[in-house]
Amino acid sequence: MEELAIVISGRPTLRTLEGESELAPGDIVAFPRGRRGGHTLANRTDEPVRYLMVSNKVMPELVEYPEDGTVRALTRGRFDPPETDEDPADRLNLRFKRSDAEEQ
DSSP states (O other): OOEEEEEEESOOEEEETTEEEEOOTTOEEEEOSSGGGOEEEEOOSSSOOEEEEEEOOOSSEEEEETTTTEEEEESSOTTOOOOTTOOGGGOOEEEEEGGGSOOO
């Protein structure tokens, strides 16, 4: 498991490679690492949605977005504070079309 979503209140819509489903309070969904764990949570209701997302992500990280055919490469999380001796040029957050990448 790389991420775990716990619905606290509301009815968010979960989109995965298998399609979409509406979640309810108390639902827990685990997402594995890699393409098959790709997901999006959206609130398509008029009511507030609250959920807790737990992650054991490690860096560097590659994230695939199958819905638009892109890949993101990160060396640090977007909200991770910089290290005291870190060179800002070492912090990568690149998003590119998968079709533009060359298979090795």
